[in-house]
Amino acid sequence: MGGRPPRVGGGLSFPDSRTVIVHVLVETATHAGHLEAVRELLDSRQYVVL
Template sequence: MFLRAQRESVLAILDGLGAEVLTTPVLPSGWTPLGMVEHLGHAERHWFQEVVTGTADPLPWPDEPGPPATPRRPEAVFAFYREQCRRSDEIFAATPLSAPPRGRHPGPLADEIADLHGVVLHVLEETARHAGHLDVVRELIDGRTGLGPR
């Protein structure tokens, strides 16, 4: 699945980086690589749980607004991201692509997302976009490129 490959890219791009690098902004926007992973975990939870099923597991911490940054340790954030992806995969496996959402996204995409198929495409787009951001950041950190699984 293409979404799974993008998720693996996010993790591969950041593999081997220490806590200090993961929590230091590289770009002027102020987001950190670890904050981006947490953001992607929240996106998985929101779209697959809140939007597709209409309910969601409780968050282990509040979803703070602003540029993605986090005060949490890398192990906790990576575990959160992996767990949200696992839950998303469970929902995806148990739900027909044509199933309409039981919940609603509060933003302008709400009217464009008519079924699980649309949710999957949106999360794929969001994950790929941020994997690209992380690619650039990793290159700026240590010059490494092409770290995704493909």
């Protein structure tokens, strides 16, 4: 193990596993929010989580 961090298209680099996991979680949450907005537009229902 070790060596240089992996390179991703667009010039991004992830120095460690923690950074990769956080990046994946942020991207997943962003896309889930987009899907929720589309669902609300389609069925006119809004769910409130308390």
